[in-house]
Amino acid sequence: NKKFKLTNGKQLNKKNKKQEKEDPNNEEIDSDEIDSQSVSDLNQKSIQEGTLKQKIKVIKTIKKKKDQEEEETAERKRLRLAQQILNKAKKQNQKKTGDFPDQTDDSFDDGEDKQSDNDSFVGVHKGDKTTTDAITKALQNEILKKRQLFYTHYIDxxxxxxxxxxxxxxFNTLKxxxxxxxxxxxxxxxxxxxxxxxxxxxxxxxxxxxNEKIFLVREKTTESHKDEIYSISINxxxxxxxxxSKDKTIKIWDLQKMSLLKTLTGHRQAVIGVKFGINSNIFCSVSADLQFKMWDASEKVFLDTFFGHKGDVNYIDAITAEHFISSGFDRQVIIWKTEQQSQLVYEGHDFSIDIVKAINQEYFITGSQDGNIGLWFIKKKKPVYILQNAHGGYWITSIGNIYNTDFFCSGSYxxxxxxxxxxxxxxxFDKLYSIPCEGIIxxxxxxxxxxxxxxxxxxEHKLGRWIVSKKTKNLVKYVKLL
Incomplete structure (x- = not known):
């Protein structure tokens, strides 16, 4: 009988490892249902003043002016996007009615935009009047989609x-x-x-x-990694x-200047996965050294280290700005609640879990070397749905999805x-169709x-040569879906 472990509010850093063993709050749950109170804080911000929160506060205080400038830049970009959407909606409405009132761009810029806690666009105010018509609703939904905060139905x-x-x-081919x-x-x-x-x-x-090709970095240069790259993420x-990279380092690149900002060290083994939080400059990394580390890209600094996996960590994805999810060779999936410095641990596959993807804040999917794909609900210790032998018994080597949408893809060999x-x-979930391909995905x-x-x-497989397809050419293919 497999056990499902829930660690609520315990310290995960090395310094408090001894305290972790003595923590009376640690408990094993054998029932099929996880106590909803234990996981309800996944969608709430911790009010505890932990060491991680203090570190972030100190870092942001050091360069407060710089942070404000960056936020202002992001705000201007958001407003420009909102203005484009508004203008498009106005034109569409004018075509339908023929009597849409004139409104200049300045009237929008002079308005006050209200934001919710998750920084989504809610409405445009002009004096005491609030625009609540279809245009504002369309604008709001478009902003939420861009921020991946709005559940969208694409698959049909x-x-x-x-x-x-x-x-x-x-398909188009990139070589x-x-x-x-x-x-x-x-x-x-x-x-x-x-x-x-x-x-x-x-x-x-x-x-x-x-398909213009521009090298962010070429191989065997001063700025390049010294070994294989396993994972990339964009904020x-x-x-x-x-x-x-396999060279045990993480590199931060400036995409505007197309240059290296900093090389981060700290992992003792290959860095298998890196991932930015949703709408955040905070990112996390997982490694063959079993460590889960947290970093700040804007300040280019290390924040904290967490422990939990018992074997090599294979993949990492983001659930929110502060919550991440990882899977490993130990057949475990861990949800990391970084601000609370606690975790939820799940077990359910017979072999290594090579991929885990967050669907939203309550559901995630896993792909394993046992050939199965699982759908999980965070309050259940076992998958709520399993597709056996999704690729005819072959390993699941990749899963692609869009956060907060209704479809995903799986790859194998x-x-x-x-x-x-x-x-x-x-x-x-139901399989709708298959796309022919070659080699290892x-x-x-x-x-x-x-x-x-x-x-x-x-x-060959990205982490080794135990799966090979000698006649396959190494390339990328892409296609327009919509």
Missing amino acids: QVYKNWQTNNQSYS GHKRCITCIEFCPSGQYLYTASKDASIIKWDLKNN HLSKYLISG NQQINVYKLSLQDKK NDIKISIDCNYLAYTQGD
Whole structure:
């Protein structure tokens, strides 16, 4: 009988390891239902003054002026985006009615924008009058989609387009790396795709400009990693890209200047995964040294270290700005509540869990070497739904999804990518169709607006050579979905 461990509010850093063993609050839960009170704080901000919170406060105090300037820049960008959406909505409404009143851009700029706790756009005020018509609602939803804070239904339209296109896709091909491509990442706008490889290079591809290829860093240069790159992540403003490598380091890159900002050290073994928090400059890293570390990209500093996994950590994803989720060779999934410095531990697969992806703040999906894909609810100790042998018994090597949407894809090395429809209400997912492919699929990514799907095609697994496909060419393919 497998045990499900819940550690509520305990200190995870090395300094308090002894105290952790003596903590009377640690308990084992054998029932199928996790106490809802134990996990309700996943969506609430901790009011405790922990060491991590103090560190962040000190860091932000040191460069307060710089932080304010960055926030102002982000705000201007947000307002420009909102103005474009508003103008588009006004034109559409004017075509329908023919009598839409004139309103200049200045009237929008002079208004006051109200924001909720999650920084989503709520409404535009002009004096005492609040715009509550369809235009404001459309604007609000568009902002929420961009911030991944609005649950969006895409799969029906994606499936319809696939059927209309004779149940096939015409993929574009990107060639530029000399070795197996391990990871890819879309920028938030969807215009650029970044790819990283075992050759230690990172390439930026302009998908709207004839796939123009620009090297963020070439292999074997002063700034490049000294070994294979395993993971990359881009922050919500497209300002920073972080990369984790077999050389035990993390590098922070400036995407505006296309240059290296800093190399971070601290891990004792290969850095397997890196991930920014949702709409945050805080990011976390996981490593073969079993450590989970937290960093601040804007200040380029280390924040804290956590412990929990008993074997190599294979993957990391973000649930919120402060909460992350990871999976490992120990067959465990851990939700890290970094501000509270506590964790939730889940077990349910027979072999290593190579991928975990957050669907929203309550659900996540896992892919394992046992060939199964699981759908999990955070209050349950076991998967609420399992698809056995999703790729005919082959390992699940990759899963691609968009946070807060209703579909995902899975990859393996059986020459196909599967596309699924999620139904959280029914707590299940269904396979809709498959996309033919070649080689080992190390990564699948979908742009935030669901316009593009991209995947890597490789001759070997990203973490080793125990799976090989000698005749396969190393490249990236992408297609327009909507």
